[in-house]
Amino acid sequence: MTIRIRGLATGGLLTGALLATTSLASAETLTIATVNNGDMIRMQKLTDDFTAKNPGIELEWVTLEENVLRQRVTTDIATKGGQYDVMTIGTYEVPIWAKLGWLHELSMPADYDVDDLLPSIRDGLTADGKLYAAPFYGESSMVMYRTDLFEAAGLDMPDAPTWDFVADAARKLTDKDNELYGICLRGKAGWGENMAFLSAAANSFGAKWFDMDWNAQFDSPEWNETLTFYVNLMNDAGPPGASSNGFNENLALFQTGKCAMWIDATVAASFVSNPDDSQVADSVGFALAPDNGLGKRGNWLWAWTLGIPASSEKVEAAEKFIAWATSKAYLELVAENEGWANVPPGTRTSLYENPKYQEAAPFAAMTLSSIQAADPKNPTVDEVPYVGVQFVAIPEFQGIGTAVGQQFSAALAGQITVEQALANAQTLTEREMKRAGY
Amino acid sequence: MSRTATPQRKALFTLIGWTIGLVLFFPILWTILTSFKTEVEAVTTPPTFFFFDWTFENYLAVQERSNYFLHAMNSVIISVGSTALGLLIAVPAAWAMAFSPTKRTKDILMWMLSTKMLPPVGVLVPIYLIARDWGVLDTRIALVVVLMMINLPIIVWMLYTYFKEIPGDILEAARMDGASLRQEIVSVLAPMAVPGIASTLLLNIILAWNEAFWTLNLTAAKAAPLTAFIASYSSPEGLFWAKLSAASTMAIAPILVMGWFSQKQLVRGLTFGAVK
Numbered sequence: 001m002t003i004r005i006r007g008l009a010t011g012g013l014l015t016g017a018l019l020a021t022t023s024l025a026s027a028e029t030l031t032i033a034t035v036n037n038g039d040m041i042r043m044q045k046l047t048d049d050f051t052a053k054n055p056g057i058e059l060e061w062v063t064l065e066e067n068v069l070r071q072r073v074t075t076d077i078a079t080k081g082g083q084y085d086v087m088t089i090g091t092y093e094v095p096i097w098a099k100l101g102w103l104h105e106l107s108m109p110a111d112y113d114v115d116d117l118l119p120s121i122r123d124g125l126t127a128d129g130k131l132y133a134a135p136f137y138g139e140s141s142m143v144m145y146r147t148d149l150f151e152a153a154g155l156d157m158p159d160a161p162t163w164d165f166v167a168d169a170a171r172k173l174t175d176k177d178n179e180l181y182g183i184c185l186r187g188k189a190g191w192g193e194n195m196a197f198l199s200a201a202a203n204s205f206g207a208k209w210f211d212m213d214w215n216a217q218f219d220s221p222e223w224n225e226t227l228t229f230y231v232n233l234m235n236d237a238g239p240p241g242a243s244s245n246g247f248n249e250n251l252a253l254f255q256t257g258k259c260a261m262w263i264d265a266t267v268a269a270s271f272v273s274n275p276d277d278s279q280v281a282d283s284v285g286f287a288l289a290p291d292n293g294l295g296k297r298g299n300w301l302w303a304w305t306l307g308i309p310a311s312s313e314k315v316e317a318a319e320k321f322i323a324w325a326t327s328k329a330y331l332e333l334v335a336e337n338e339g340w341a342n343v344p345p346g347t348r349t350s351l352y353e354n355p356k357y358q359e360a361a362p363f364a365a366m367t368l369s370s371i372q373a374a375d376p377k378n379p380t381v382d383e384v385p386y387v388g389v390q391f392v393a394i395p396e397f398q399g400i401g402t403a404v405g406q407q408f409s410a411a412l413a414g415q416i417t418v419e420q421a422l423a424n425a426q427t428l429t430e431r432e433m434k435r436a437g438y
Numbered sequence: 439m440s441r442t443a444t445p446q447r448k449a450l451f452t453l454i455g456w457t458i459g460l461v462l463f464f465p466i467l468w469t470i471l472t473s474f475k476t477e478v479e480a481v482t483t484p485p486t487f488f489f490f491d492w493t494f495e496n497y498l499a500v501q502e503r504s505n506y507f508l509h510a511m512n513s514v515i516i517s518v519g520s521t522a523l524g525l526l527i528a529v530p531a532a533w534a535m536a537f538s539p540t541k542r543t544k545d546i547l548m549w550m551l552s553t554k555m556l557p558p559v560g561v562l563v564p565i566y567l568i569a570r571d572w573g574v575l576d577t578r579i580a581l582v583v584v585l586m587m588i589n590l591p592i593i594v595w596m597l598y599t600y601f602k603e604i605p606g607d608i609l610e611a612a613r614m615d616g617a618s619l620r621q622e623i624v625s626v627l628a629p630m631a632v633p634g635i636a637s638t639l640l641l642n643i644i645l646a647w648n649e650a651f652w653t654l655n656l657t658a659a660k661a662a663p664l665t666a667f668i669a670s671y672s673s674p675e676g677l678f679w680a681k682l683s684a685a686s687t688m689a690i691a692p693i694l695v696m697g698w699f700s701q702k703q704l705v706r707g708l709t710f711g712a713v714k
Binding site for chain 1: 477478481482483503562563566567570575576654655658659660662666669670671672673674675676677678
């Protein structure tokens with residue numbers, strides 16, 4: 001008997017607990033979801049400037065690691081959970097979400113100067129002439145190399161190198177006995193990991209993900225050439241265990257003097273040239289991502305942007321915040337507090353025309369050229385039906401990209417041959433696309 | 439023990455014990471050491487062990503950026519709350535199954551365990567939608583209930599095993615001596631079941647403390663526990679290993695200390711069961 005009574009009591013308690021809701025947020029508290037990158041953390045520190053100018057609006061931050069954040073905000077926006085008022089999203093999400101009606105159209109104040117935003121970045125955030133997210137910082141990829149090692153070997157890095165030159169130099173500079181590797185490239189599987197690098201590099205070899213009828217193209221000779229080139233180069237001149245290296249692993253290798261070259265995000269330039277973080281800070285040079293003489297370079301284009309989910313009820317306040325965080329005045333605020341070298345790069349033309357910025361950031365010109373060299377609407381040599389340089393802006397791409405990345409990572413690790421990896425990639429992409437109704 | 443323990447044998451076992459202990463503890467030790475390094479030192483190869491410039495700057499940076507106490511408080515409330523709620527339901531359930539088993543008891547136990555076989559992400563969207571509709575997203579109460587339900591099969595199973603070992607004859611003897619039901623439970627059963635209940639409680643607090651799927655997915659700013667606090671220091675673009683280690687050390691410290699103090703109870707409960 002006692003047992004039964006206890007059970008009932010517990011059940012009652014449980015129901016009571018479930019019914020008790022405690023969400024009593026004040027009307028003007030903005031919840032902002034963001035990633036843990038240096039520029040975002042700096043923004044959190046500077047928000048006093050915003051709250052002082054906008055009394056009545058308070059800010060609450062949710063900072064998460066990129067993949068966790070993506071899962072989190074996607075769940076929220078897809079179910080209209082309404083937990084966030086401002087979301088940090090990438091250029092991959094914006095066109096897809098805008099099309100689904102998940103994002104509010106942004107209307108910026110007159111002094112915001114939308115035309116000052118870099119065209120290649122702005123284009124990716126605009127659908128039907130309407131802006132759906134504002135760029136907070138933008139990045140492309142480029143070659144970072146050790147000027148001291150190049151000089152010692154009698155090599156001269158051109159501003160716009162070819163893949164042949166890069167491969168040749170990498171093999172010459174490799175000295176495996178002394179743990180010096182000619183080139184460090186991403187190998188860790190993932191659509192935003194090795195596939196970001198490989199899809200962008202493939203563009204410069206004339207390869208593409210899909211033809212105009214959405215047929216997968218991994219059986220093309222161009223993909224074979226790209227992957228063979230990559231695997232051979234990494235076997236000859238790459239670090240051991242490269243198939244598990246991502247951005248951070250390569251950054252650590254480069255900063256500790258183990259790589260002669262590294263092709264990765266332009267945002268890394270400020271890390272490797274900062275003497276507090278890098279042992280090779282005083283001997284780093286920059287060059288555009290390599291090409292193959294086909295008119296396309298192997299660099300990507302990415303921007304972290306701020307958007308407002310359709311489920312937010314505080315649109316006006318959220319717009320004020322976004323206008324503040326992506327404005328020209330914000331760049332000056334960062335410069336004032338942290339120096340020009342720490343200003344979030346890659347969003348505004350005026351920043352690159354600013355002599356103070358050019359002086360403080362030796363990588364500024366190369367970053368701008370890299371961003372301008374990428375064209376998300378015409379990413380590769382042939383015409384393609386999709387938008388995106390290192391990704392294909394369709395919802396299915398995350399899954400397909402990661403599965404293909406696993407095949408290519410296995411080829412790099414020597415578990416399967418290049419031909420097998422490409423055949424598997426072709427089969428799985430065809431299957432997924434068919435399933436998705438293309 | 440038929441074999442005599444010679445000093446050599448003892449020394450050998452001590453050595454093996456220490457080696458296994460150190461290997462198991464090494465990741466935690468390494469995290470703690472890294473938290474006292476600078477960011478550059480944290481990624482140096484070959485890694486430095488003890489001889490580096492010890493610094494507290496990471497702890498200061500973490501303290502400055504995040505509200506540690508809010509997250510820690512959420513962790514305490516969620517883990518203790520979900521365990522307490524779980525025990526309230528599981529104790530009667532396990533009691534009934536142990537002392538008045540039916541022919542379906544085994545099936546019920548198996549069915550309960552089978553709910554643990556589904557990957558959590560499979561039910562993420564339905565649970566998220568329920569939480570949204572009930573207005574409990576980003577509240578502690580939602581996490582208390584969800585974690586309680588996730589851990590309930592384990593609690594019931596553990597308690598069932600302990601209760602099962604208490605011989606029904608003892609209870610019968612108490613009844614023969616004229617003990618009332620209350621006396622039977624409080625004076626006879628409870629003392630024998632305490633080690634079992636205590637170790638279940640401790641283990642489930644630890645499980646709930648470390649749970650990182652639901653606590654990350656159902657919270658935003660207000661109810662986020664220490665798992666979200668750690669996640670905010672992990673970054674795919676930029677090396678923040680020292681800060682991440684400092685955040686991790688701060689997150690595991692309370693549960694580590696609790697584990698230390700309750701070690702005896704935990705080990706006893708887990709190895710011996712309710713009655714020796």
